[in-house]
Amino acid sequence: xxxxxxxxxLYLIVFFIMLLMSVFIIFHIVFYSYNPFSKLxxxxxxxxxxxxxxxxNYILFMQIPLSSLLPTISL
Numbered sequence: 001x002x003x004x005x006x007x008x009x010l011y012l013i014v015f016f017i018m019l020l021m022s023v024f025i026i027f028h029i030v031f032y033s034y035n036p037f038s039k040l041x042x043x044x045x046x047x048x049x050x051x052x053x054x055x056x057n058y059i060l061f062m063q064i065p066l067s068s069l070l071p072t073i074s075l
Contacts, residue, residue: 004066
């Protein structure tokens, strides 16, 4: 297993944790809002913003040339 594979696995773990935290926030918005209007407003703001942030984070990470940045020592 190379160092590049380790970094990719660690990133995917962090990405999955960020995705779970977003679901946790959505759950709390849905079930603990004061009224339906605030629920709708908060969901309409949070879901697109979180989606764009997660998507751009993933795309930008995949554009990093890890093979040329990290040594090619196999562990």
